[in-house]
Amino acid sequence: MRSRANQRNNKLFLPNQGHLSVSGGLFVCSLVSAVFLFLAGAGVAQDSCSSVPAAGDTIVTAVLSEPRVLVPILASDSASAEICGLIFNGLLKYDKDLELTGDLAERWEIKDSGLRIIFHLRKNVRWHDGEPFTARDVEFTYKKLTDPSVATPYSGDFLKVRSLRVLDPYTVEIVYHEVFSPGLASWTMWIMPRHLLENEDLHTTSFSLNPVGTGPYRWKAWKRQEKIELTANQDYFEGAPYLQRFYARVIPESSTAFLELQTRGIDAAALTPLQFTKQTHSDFFKTNYRTFELPGFGYTYLGYNLENPKFRDKRVRQALELAVNKEEIMRVVLLGKAEKTTGPFLPQSWAYDTTVEGERYDPGKAKELLARAGWQDSDADGILDKNGEAFEFEILTNQGNEQRIKTAEMIQKYLKDAGIRVKIKVLEWSALLTEFIQKGRFEAVLLGWALGRDPDCYDIWHSSKTRPGEFNFLRYSNPRVDQLLDEARKTFSVEERREKYHEIHRRISGDHAVIFLYASHALEIISSRFCGIRPAANGIAYNFIRWWVPLEKQRYKTIER
Numbered sequence: 001m002r003s004r005a006n007q008r009n010n011k012l013f014l015p016n017q018g019h020l021s022v023s024g025g026l027f028v029c030s031l032v033s034a035v036f037l038f039l040a041g042a043g044v045a046q047d048s049c050s051s052v053p054a055a056g057d058t059i060v061t062a063v064l065s066e067p068r069v070l071v072p073i074l075a076s077d078s079a080s081a082e083i084c085g086l087i088f089n090g091l092l093k094y095d096k097d098l099e100l101t102g103d104l105a106e107r108w109e110i111k112d113s114g115l116r117i118i119f120h121l122r123k124n125v126r127w128h129d130g131e132p133f134t135a136r137d138v139e140f141t142y143k144k145l146t147d148p149s150v151a152t153p154y155s156g157d158f159l160k161v162r163s164l165r166v167l168d169p170y171t172v173e174i175v176y177h178e179v180f181s182p183g184l185a186s187w188t189m190w191i192m193p194r195h196l197l198e199n200e201d202l203h204t205t206s207f208s209l210n211p212v213g214t215g216p217y218r219w220k221a222w223k224r225q226e227k228i229e230l231t232a233n234q235d236y237f238e239g240a241p242y243l244q245r246f247y248a249r250v251i252p253e254s255s256t257a258f259l260e261l262q263t264r265g266i267d268a269a270a271l272t273p274l275q276f277t278k279q280t281h282s283d284f285f286k287t288n289y290r291t292f293e294l295p296g297f298g299y300t301y302l303g304y305n306l307e308n309p310k311f312r313d314k315r316v317r318q319a320l321e322l323a324v325n326k327e328e329i330m331r332v333v334l335l336g337k338a339e340k341t342t343g344p345f346l347p348q349s350w351a352y353d354t355t356v357e358g359e360r361y362d363p364g365k366a367k368e369l370l371a372r373a374g375w376q377d378s379d380a381d382g383i384l385d386k387n388g389e390a391f392e393f394e395i396l397t398n399q400g401n402e403q404r405i406k407t408a409e410m411i412q413k414y415l416k417d418a419g420i421r422v423k424i425k426v427l428e429w430s431a432l433l434t435e436f437i438q439k440g441r442f443e444a445v446l447l448g449w450a451l452g453r454d455p456d457c458y459d460i461w462h463s464s465k466t467r468p469g470e471f472n473f474l475r476y477s478n479p480r481v482d483q484l485l486d487e488a489r490k491t492f493s494v495e496e497r498r499e500k501y502h503e504i505h506r507r508i509s510g511d512h513a514v515i516f517l518y519a520s521h522a523l524e525i526i527s528s529r530f531c532g533i534r535p536a537a538n539g540i541a542y543n544f545i546r547w548w549v550p551l552e553k554q555r556y557k558t559i560e561r
Contacts, residue, residue: 049531058245058556064400065429072190087213088190096536140194151469157186242548273335317512322366343505351455351501384419392421
């Protein structure tokens with residue numbers, strides 16, 4: 001999901017706006033860290049490209065699943081976010097060094113100690129249908145974000161706004177009720193066209209099947225469960241993208257995607273750790289592709305429906321974590337291509353409390369805690385029971401993500417050893433979100449969060465964010481965590497925020513609300529014919545519109561404007 005939140009945790013073209021999203025694990029990287037790994041062993045060196053970029057050609061990428069919704073403020077999953085990020089713009093975006101820079105806003109002023117922001121908008125921007133972009137579009141998007149009838153997970157940031165005034169067609173003044181530290185970053189939110197949506201129900205509008213934005217690519221075609229096609233916006237305000245077409249093929253299985261790489265049927269994909277470490281070192285791959293390893297800006301977790309009676313006792317949740325060997329999972333499933341994580345922030349974040357060690361694997365202690373909580377094997381069938389009810393539950397996870405499925409299988413084995421029967425159900429990504437997660441029809445889920453650039457995690461963990469479509473679908477509630485999340489938003493001091501986030505980390509970890517499993521690396525492969533790829537703190541997709549292919553290497557006919 002997108003809470004500024006992870007689809008294979010690898011999304012090569014996931015927008016760099018920095019929104020949260022629920023992640024199913026896709027093939028594109030908005031991957032971030034001040035330190036990154038770059039492996040060019042499988043592929044030609046960047047300087048083999050000629051010095052003059054050429055327009056034309058198509059990039060064909062594999063995606064595990066297709067978008068759920070393409071109305072920007074409803075796009076909470078990474079599959080939807082990937083496409084929205086190519087079609088729409090925010091007022092701001094993150095540059096290669098993770099600094100906020102102008103997007104639809106060419107500049108801004110921060111006044112009254114951060115209580116007031118004035119955005120000066122670009123005057124040369126048009127929607128893909130030719131209508132001019134103006135401040136009224138910003139006003140309209142804000143009103144929909146704060147409309148209680150709209151099931152957007154992003155309302156929290158914008159409810160902090162006291163007023164939004166259109167000063168003229170290209171100037172917007174935003175005034176906050178109080179100091180709000182994530183305020184500026186929140187305006188990376190994609191802006192919607194008022195002239196097309198002001199009389200539409202955002203939940204049912206046909207706009208989601210034919211979106212119109214201001215971004216570098218225009219909508220062209222969508223064949224369900226097969227492909228999505230975008231074409232370059234020749235009038236884009238930052239200059240037309242060099243690559244004339246973005247073509248996403250829906251390939252639910254990573255093994256199938258790998259076969260497509262071997263026949264050069266696709267240009268880009270996320271690799272499994274096995275594929276990355278063992279299967280891409282042949283002369284064929286070294287000649288035709290380049291591989292990249294970067295820290296993933298997200299984590300994978302096992303979460304519970306905390307309203308389910310089985311999981312209300314903290315001793316039970318602690319026992320489940322003690323029964324799971326997380327280190328072995330990282331070694332066996334991820335082949336070491338992951339970092340340990342113990343809380344709701346990433347290990348490379350200044351908000352992460354390195355003193356929190358989490359529970360280490362201890363199956364004996366797990367059984368003791370379960371016994372204290374009343375779970376015993378009274379009928380000697382190998383499964384714990386309590387008041388005549390066996391301890392069994394179902395884990396839901398998403399199709400196509402081999403690491404998650406294998407992780408779920410290992411957890412199933414560990415918990416069987418502890419006397420707990422676990423079933424695993426693997427679902428198509430959109431169905432998982434729409435029919436199960438959003439409706440609360442689950443006992444436990446194995447999912448990921450793709451996190452934003454600011455460590456604010458209010459939308460995931462605050463007890464007020466449990467409405468349908470919002471991110472706290474686990475129903476986590478801790479009054480002290482709520483208080484700390486509120487307080488952390490009211491100061492610009494990094495030191496004060498760090499102190500509060502460290503306590504949040506300790507409390508959420510201590511509540512055992514989820515099992516924080518791992519933060520996996522992003523393992524990407526891209527055809528070596530693409531030039532202009534320059535890894536930075538913001539990953540490799542931040543400058544996607546400046547990727548290009550030399551004329552002599554172009555494979556696909558340039559499409560019409």
